[in-house]
Amino acid sequence: MTANGWLQIAIFSLLVLALTRPMGLYILRVYDGTMHWLSPLERLIYRAGGVDPAEDQHWTRYAASLLIFSAATMLLTYLALRMQRLLPLNPQHLAAVTARQSFETSASFTTNTNWQSYVGETTMSYFSQMTQLAYHNFMSAAVGMCGAIALARGIARRSAGRLGNFWVDLVRGTLYLFVPLSIVLALVLAQQGVIQNFSAYVTAKTLEGATQVIAMGPVASQEAIKQLGTNGGGFFNANAAHPFENPTPLTNLLSMLAIFAIPAGITWTYGRMVKNARHGWALWSAMFVLFFAGTLITYRAEARGNPLHAARGVNVVASGGNPGGNMEGKEVRFGIANSALYATVTTDASCGAVNAMHDSFTPVGGMVPLVNIQLGELIFGGVGSGLYGMLIMVVLTVFIAGLMVGRTPEYLGKKIQAPEVQMAMLYVLAFPALILLGAAVSVMLPAGLAGLNNAGPHGLSEILYAYTSAAGNNGSAFAGLTGTTYFYNTMLGTTMLFGRFALFVPMIALGGFLSSKKIAPASAGTFPVTGPLFVMLLIGVILIIGALTFFPALALGPVVEQLSMAAGRVF
Amino acid sequence: MYDLLYIAGTIVFFALMLAYVAGCRSLGRDADAAAEKGA
Numbered sequence: 001m002t003a004n005g006w007l008q009i010a011i012f013s014l015l016v017l018a019l020t021r022p023m024g025l026y027i028l029r030v031y032d033g034t035m036h037w038l039s040p041l042e043r044l045i046y047r048a049g050g051v052d053p054a055e056d057q058h059w060t061r062y063a064a065s066l067l068i069f070s071a072a073t074m075l076l077t078y079l080a081l082r083m084q085r086l087l088p089l090n091p092q093h094l095a096a097v098t099a100r101q102s103f104e105t106s107a108s109f110t111t112n113t114n115w116q117s118y119v120g121e122t123t124m125s126y127f128s129q130m131t132q133l134a135y136h137n138f139m140s141a142a143v144g145m146c147g148a149i150a151l152a153r154g155i156a157r158r159s160a161g162r163l164g165n166f167w168v169d170l171v172r173g174t175l176y177l178f179v180p181l182s183i184v185l186a187l188v189l190a191q192q193g194v195i196q197n198f199s200a201y202v203t204a205k206t207l208e209g210a211t212q213v214i215a216m217g218p219v220a221s222q223e224a225i226k227q228l229g230t231n232g233g234g235f236f237n238a239n240a241a242h243p244f245e246n247p248t249p250l251t252n253l254l255s256m257l258a259i260f261a262i263p264a265g266i267t268w269t270y271g272r273m274v275k276n277a278r279h280g281w282a283l284w285s286a287m288f289v290l291f292f293a294g295t296l297i298t299y300r301a302e303a304r305g306n307p308l309h310a311a312r313g314v315n316v317v318a319s320g321g322n323p324g325g326n327m328e329g330k331e332v333r334f335g336i337a338n339s340a341l342y343a344t345v346t347t348d349a350s351c352g353a354v355n356a357m358h359d360s361f362t363p364v365g366g367m368v369p370l371v372n373i374q375l376g377e378l379i380f381g382g383v384g385s386g387l388y389g390m391l392i393m394v395v396l397t398v399f400i401a402g403l404m405v406g407r408t409p410e411y412l413g414k415k416i417q418a419p420e421v422q423m424a425m426l427y428v429l430a431f432p433a434l435i436l437l438g439a440a441v442s443v444m445l446p447a448g449l450a451g452l453n454n455a456g457p458h459g460l461s462e463i464l465y466a467y468t469s470a471a472g473n474n475g476s477a478f479a480g481l482t483g484t485t486y487f488y489n490t491m492l493g494t495t496m497l498f499g500r501f502a503l504f505v506p507m508i509a510l511g512g513f514l515s516s517k518k519i520a521p522a523s524a525g526t527f528p529v530t531g532p533l534f535v536m537l538l539i540g541v542i543l544i545i546g547a548l549t550f551f552p553a554l555a556l557g558p559v560v561e562q563l564s565m566a567a568g569r570v571f
Numbered sequence: 572m573y574d575l576l577y578i579a580g581t582i583v584f585f586a587l588m589l590a591y592v593a594g595c596r597s598l599g600r601d602a603d604a605a606a607e608k609g610a
Contacts, residue, residue: 063592071585075578082574099573103581419599426595494584501588509595 001303002318005337009295012253012341013288016260020284023261024268030176031149031169031269038175045171056162059512062150063505065166066143070110070501073139077106077132081124090125091200097123100486104493109136111500112144112382114226114233114352114475115492117483121215121236126198133233134222138182141229142173144384147504148266151388154511155412156273158519161512177262178229185224185258193247196220219244227258230382232352232475240342240355241331252338252355256345263287263349263380266387274412278530283390286538290379291348294368299340301365302326308570329360329479340365347372350382352475359462359479363565366478367558370465373472375546376431382473388507394529395424395510397541401527410526413519420513426506431471431499432549438467438495439553447487453480457564458571461557466492471499 029035046053057065081097084090097105101118108115109132118124124133150163190196199216206212219235223245226232232239240246240255264284271280305316305325318324323335330339339356346353347369358369372379378389399416402409409416442448442463452459458480465478470492477483483492528534561571 060592060596064589067585067588067592071581075581078578078581099577103577107581422598423595494580497581497584501585502591505588505591505595509592509599512596513599 001299002337005299005303005335008253008337009299009341012256013292015253015257016264016288019257019261020264020268023265024272024280027145027177027262027265027269028272030172031145033168033172035172035176042171042175045175046167049167051165051167051171053165053168055165056159057165058161059150059154059163059508059515060161062146062163062166062512063508066146066504066508067501069139069166069170070143073136074106074110077109077136078102080132081105081128084125084128087125087127089127089130089198091198092122092125094123094125097128100489101484104489104496105133107493107496108475109133109231109233110140111473111496112136112140112229112231112350112385113470113473113496113500114231115470115477115483115496116233116237116475117489117492119237120234121201121217126217129222129235130218134225137222137225137229137231137233138174138178139170141178141225141231141383142170144230144382145173145177145262145266146170146384147507148270148384148387148391150508151391151511152270152273154513154515155391155414156275157515158517159515161516163508163511163515178225181228181261182221182224185228185254186220188254189223189251190220192251193243194220194223194251195244215244223255224258226353227255227351228262228383230259230263230349230351230386232346232350232354234353240353241334241357243333246355249333249338252334252342255353255355256342259345259349259351259353260380262383263386266384270387270391276412276530279412282530282535282538283387283394286535286542287348287378287380287386287390289535289539290375290542291344294344294348294372294379295341298344298361298365298368299337301362301368302330302336302340304362306362306570307566308568311568326360326362326365329357331355343369344372346476347474348377348379348381350377350385350472350474352469354476357479358465358476363458363461363558363562366461366465367554367562369476370461370468370478370558371546371550371554373468373474374432374435374550375542376428377472377474378542385473392424392427392507392510393538393542393545395420396428396545397534397538398527398529399424400541401537405525405527407525407527410520411514412529413522413526414514414517415520420510423506423510423513427503427510428545430502430506434471434495434498434502435464435467435550436553438471438491439464442467442487442491445487447485448491451482451485451488453482454571456571457557457561460553461561464553464557467495470495473500 081102271277
């Protein structure tokens with residue numbers, strides 16, 4: 001580890017802190033309806049869609065609207081990918097996407113996962129990239145925000161199950177939040193060298209005399225929403241390691257800030273919505289502690305490198321001209337600190353963009369991204385989904401704290417009773433069930449093992465990572481697993497759908513139940529949700545639930561691999 | 572053939588999720604009623 005590396009991590013952390021309040025205030029104004037500068041366009045959309053913006057939907061109607069919208073857009077994307085050959089903006093004359101990949105890709109982008117089992121530059125036309133994938137980048141992010149805002153409303157007010165209007169939240173989130181921010185970021189990225197064109201691919205002669213095809217495309221516009229919406233799907237197969245997606249140190253920093261900006265800001269928004277700003281900062285603090293711990297572990301593991309390399313005479317100590325450590329799978333441009341930081345940020349959030357290959361990290365370095373997703377992607381998390389995942393943990397924390405002191409658990413003046421805990425438990429149990437059952441089925445079936453490129457514990461890590469990424473709607477790939485098969489396309493696509501919507505339903509139900517409750521004033525016996533004690537207890541609950549659920553699987557994968565590596569064996 | 576399977580599967584999935592919404596609603600209603608009765 002170097003002072004330069006720590007300085008860059010410290011600068012990033014301070015910038016996230018500085019962005020939280022202004023971004024939170026902006027988000028608050030988007031969703032409380034006080035921002036109006038696009039109101040003519042907004043009204044036009046409502047009129048065209050037959051939406052009554054004044055309608056305050058019951059949570060069941062809110063959830064049903066979201067599900068129907070997602071189903072319709074997913075099916076539309078499926079059909080568009082299958083008919084790609086017939087559609088415009090296809091200068092490379094790319095063929096129709098196969099049925100299995102169309103299913104997985106449409107599920108992937110609808111659920112904000114953006115797992116890609118295809119090579120973007122040789123599979124997707126510009127039309128598919130821009131009208132389908134980029135469209136979902138905006139919509140799936142806006143849907144995630146709808147979930148968080150609806151739950152926050154349920155906690156903040158007493159409204160007999162009414163949580164707002166899904167269509168209004170969707171339109172306002174897209175128009176006022178994601179589109180303007182994406183335009184600004186895309187322009188900055190283009191200025192830095194991210195390409196934006198509709199050219200046919202360029203054929204170049206290399207210095208060695210070989211012929212190389214250089215892919216082109218409208219990258220900057222897709223890159224901006226990819227990061228801001230914590231989507232993560234790369235225009236190119238190499239994702240943010242590709243120089244046309246992430247050309248400079250500044251674009252690397254901006255990409256990471258864009259990933260955390262909205263998830264960090266919405267904690268402030270939430271504090272204001274529930275009229276307890278310190279509670280919002282307490283959530284931010286818990287997220288930051290977990291983020292920093294993950295960064296520290298990954299950076300340390302990668303900077304120490306592989307002891308087998310050192311034993312064979314490779315200099316793994318950082319110096320002026322040598323990054324040291326484990327540079328396998330990493331861009332020399334970014335080095336170890338920025339690769340470790342990026343890997344932590346992208347898996348804390350549900351982004352999935354990568355600037356280094358997680359499969360090539362040391363076992364412990366690769367375990368951190370895996371664990372980040374398994375904790376529920378609530379360390380800042382995906383746009384919207386990070387906050388609602390964290391609020392589920394808060395409900396459980398308050399419930400456990402209430403049991404400890406023998407009082408009926410209360411959260412911000414609302415009693416937490418059986419229905420609320422049942423919804424929280426449905427959320428908490430469905431997630432690991434998807435991961436562990438999917439991975440278990442895959443290691444038992446020949447079709448699951450057929451995709452493996454590594455044996456032993458590393459192979460298990462690859463399968464575990466794939467299901468973790470799919471269920472968590474992260475989308476980053478560990479690599480090393482061939483996912484372009486009927487088995488994996490179908491299994492992972494289905495896991496993504498359950499990972500998004502089977503968790504969304506109990507979460508929105510929880511908001512509905514809480515909105516029906518009276519708000520009692522705080523008393524001497526009320527468990528405080530603002531101080532260090534609460535932050536520590538919240539972190540403890542998150543880690544215990546994660547550890548109890550996933551430790552056995554992790555012990556068979558990255559933990560045993562790390563011990564084997566120390567003993568001189570790699571997989 | 573595969574197109575039909577994937578499209579039908581997607582529709583069935585979302586129908587299942589709508590049923591899940593109804594199930595959660597009845598769970599909340601039953602539990603609320605039980606809580607009121609207990610109180």
